Amino acid sequence: MTGERSSLLFVLVLAAVFPFAVQNPYILHLAVIAGIYVVLATSLNLIVGYVGEFSLGHTAFFGIGAYAAALLSTAAGLPIWLTVPLAGLLAGLFGIVIGAITLRLQGPYFVIVTLAFAEVLRIVATNWIGLTNGPMGIAGVPQPASVAAAGIVGGKQIYYFMAAGMVAVSLYLAWRLVRSNSGRAAVAVRENRFVAQSIGVDPFLTAMHVFTLSAVLAGFAGGFYAHYVSFVGPEVFRFSFMASMIIMVLMGGKGTLLGPVLGAVIVVGLEEYLRQAQELRLTLFGLIVMAVVLFAPNGLMGLLARRPAWLARRAAPALVSNQGEPA
Amino acid sequence: MRPETTASPAAPLLRAERLSITFGGIKAVTDFDLTVGDGEIVSLIGPNGAGKTTCFNMLTGFYRPTGGTAQFRGQVITGLKPHAIARRGLVRSFQKTSVMKNLTVFENVVTGHYLQTRQSLMQTFLFEGASKRAAEAARQRSAEIVQLLGLGTRSETPAHHLSCGDLRLLEVGVALAARPTLLMLDEPAAGLNTAEANAFGEVLRTIVATQVRSLLLVEHNMGLVMGVSDRIVVMNFGRKLIEGTPAEILGSDEVREAYLGKGAAGKGAAGKGAGR
Ligand SMILES: Nc1ncnc2c1ncn2[C@@H]1O[C@H](COP(=O)(O)OP(=O)(O)OP(=O)(O)O)[C@@H](O)[C@H]1O
Numbered sequence: 001m002t003g004e005r006s007s008l009l010f011v012l013v014l015a016a017v018f019p020f021a022v023q024n025p026y027i028l029h030l031a032v033i034a035g036i037y038v039v040l041a042t043s044l045n046l047i048v049g050y051v052g053e054f055s056l057g058h059t060a061f062f063g064i065g066a067y068a069a070a071l072l073s074t075a076a077g078l079p080i081w082l083t084v085p086l087a088g089l090l091a092g093l094f095g096i097v098i099g100a101i102t103l104r105l106q107g108p109y110f111v112i113v114t115l116a117f118a119e120v121l122r123i124v125a126t127n128w129i130g131l132t133n134g135p136m137g138i139a140g141v142p143q144p145a146s147v148a149a150a151g152i153v154g155g156k157q158i159y160y161f162m163a164a165g166m167v168a169v170s171l172y173l174a175w176r177l178v179r180s181n182s183g184r185a186a187v188a189v190r191e192n193r194f195v196a197q198s199i200g201v202d203p204f205l206t207a208m209h210v211f212t213l214s215a216v217l218a219g220f221a222g223g224f225y226a227h228y229v230s231f232v233g234p235e236v237f238r239f240s241f242m243a244s245m246i247i248m249v250l251m252g253g254k255g256t257l258l259g260p261v262l263g264a265v266i267v268v269g270l271e272e273y274l275r276q277a278q279e280l281r282l283t284l285f286g287l288i289v290m291a292v293v294l295f296a297p298n299g300l301m302g303l304l305a306r307r308p309a310w311l312a313r314r315a316a317p318a319l320v321s322n323q324g325e326p327a
Numbered sequence: 328m329r330p331e332t333t334a335s336p337a338a339p340l341l342r343a344e345r346l347s348i349t350f351g352g353i354k355a356v357t358d359f360d361l362t363v364g365d366g367e368i369v370s371l372i373g374p375n376g377a378g379k380t381t382c383f384n385m386l387t388g389f390y391r392p393t394g395g396t397a398q399f400r401g402q403v404i405t406g407l408k409p410h411a412i413a414r415r416g417l418v419r420s421f422q423k424t425s426v427m428k429n430l431t432v433f434e435n436v437v438t439g440h441y442l443q444t445r446q447s448l449m450q451t452f453l454f455e456g457a458s459k460r461a462a463e464a465a466r467q468r469s470a471e472i473v474q475l476l477g478l479g480t481r482s483e484t485p486a487h488h489l490s491c492g493d494l495r496l497l498e499v500g501v502a503l504a505a506r507p508t509l510l511m512l513d514e515p516a517a518g519l520n521t522a523e524a525n526a527f528g529e530v531l532r533t534i535v536a537t538q539v540r541s542l543l544l545v546e547h548n549m550g551l552v553m554g555v556s557d558r559i560v561v562m563n564f565g566r567k568l569i570e571g572t573p574a575e576i577l578g579s580d581e582v583r584e585a586y587l588g589k590g591a592a593g594k595g596a597a598g599k600g601a602g603r
């Protein structure tokens with residue numbers, strides 16, 4: 001517990017000095033993107049690693065957050081420090097509704113229905129032209145005035161710290177939930193649904209808590225993304241975001257807080273590095289995912305955990321599939 | 328929800344009436360009556376497939392009976408979800424060994440304290456104080472339970488490294504952590520050797536004396552059953568065959584027939600039944 005906590009602190013300190021050590025706007029841009037993905041991967045990990053279900057529709061919440069921030073800033077003129085939290089809240093509300101429906105399902109049914117929700121939202125975003133401007137999207141999502149005034153490197157630095165703040169808040173919320181009684185209940189359900197029920201855990205309600213926080217975090221990421229790229233279109237619901245999130249969570253190690261953070265940073269770096277070879281890139285990622293699933297089912301954290309004992313206890317246990325009936 | 332009725336001394340803790348369930352036309356349990364009094368240790372025995380586990384599943388909400396009702400402390404519990412029944416103080420273990428196998432022994436028992444350490448969302452994200460105290464109390468009591476069960480030296484061992492006997496003890500520990508009024512154990516001594524089973528019997532007696540009000544036990548180890556039970560209920564083919572004190576059951580021809588008559592030709596129920 002203290003191990004994971006101090007590693008997280010170390011990462012935060014490193015993150016604080018980074019933008020001053022690196023004045024390169026391109027690297028800072030990558031860091032901001034990595035920050036967005038850290039939040040997204042943390043968010044997805046709550047579902048994959050703690051609810052124990054696999055969501056393919058997580059872009060639903062990212063997209064809702066992005067559209068919410070875009071509309072709140074362009075139509076209502078709200079500043080970024082309001083739009084991003086509100087984007088998270090709105091995504092959380094959608095999380096409650098979508099969770100109430102999907103969390104009654106398990107396994108492949110959950111996967112398919114979450115995917116369907118994301119697809120429905122994409123279709124709505126494309127066709128409800130009055131609200132979303134359809135396929136044209138919402139352009140000119142305003143930058144904060146401070147960013148505009150600060151020049152290229154300065155602007156990136158400001159965005160970097162905003163992203164860092166969002167990452168810190170998100171990790172803090174996830175950390176508190178995971179360590180809380182609800183988090184332990186979620187682990188109990190994931191480990192053994194029947195035992196969990198027999199000690200008084202309501203599997204559905206527990207999953208709702210985790211799912212809703214997960215949606216809030218994805219909404220934050222979406223809201224921030226909208227301001228950062230200053231454009232939001234239906235492609236925020238596209239599957240490639242989802243694919244990246246999955247790779248990050250699996251590669252880093254589901255069921256740990258640190259794993260998805262590592263996964264996000266590494267994958268963003270790798271994607272940039274492999275940018276020259278567009279087609280090959282996806283193939284390589286496919287191979288990486290296969291390798292991870294086959295040889296390191298608990299991701300990097302699982303590999304690390306083979307050594308120090310404190311990590312071994314924190315490491316993501318392989319998900320146990322629940323049997324159909326109590327016996 | 329009905330108001331809490333203060334049970335009179337004579338009223339049983341658990342009363343099941345005419346519980347029945349069919350699976351695709353096959354009657355697994357038929358018109359089964361069962362009571363467990365306050366302070367009583369009741370054993371439910373019977374050959375393999377008699378319907379004992381199915382009764383457990385109906386009583387704890389994992390199966391919905393197709394007929395009959397169950398009351399716990401004067402309130403109807405049939406139709407409630409398993410977690411809701413557990414919250415009323417009826418906690419069971421599973422015949423198929425069930426623990427959270429990637430957690431340590433201690434973590435398993437701490438997790439078992441879920442109900443005592445429940446906290447609001449405000450507490451989760453903002454104010455830690457109250458929940459920290461509850462968590463600390465749970466950790467203390469977990470340490471006590473681990474000691475009580477003699478698992479002290481394996482406290483930090485992941486559950487999947489435990490021996491069969493220790494796993495059985497851990498299951499009881501997780502159930503105890505939920506502070507049951509009535510503890511229901513489904514074959515807790517299965518897979519234990521004679522010495523381990525005897526030691527387990529001692530643990531059960533301590534538990535009933537200090538931790539829970541009543542115990543409902545399903546068990547094939549006759550030595551254990553005869554040693555601890557106040558009353559024994561025998562099932563066969565989904566029905567109650569007979570019930571009585573251990574001495575009455577031992578002398579019963581019907582029980583002998585149920586075990587030896589079927590068991591000799593079947594899959595070894597006689598062997599288990601005679602293991603006393
Ligand atoms: N979910 C189910 N679907 C179909 N049949 C079932 C189901 N659960 C139990 N049964 C049947 O009900 C009968 C009673 O089974 P049960 O597991 O309750 O027996 P038991 O007394 O616990 O036996 P054992 O001593 O072997 O544990 C069996 O014939 C079993 O096949």
Ligand SMILES: [Mg+2]
Binds near residue numbers: 379380381422
């Ligand atoms: Mg059974």
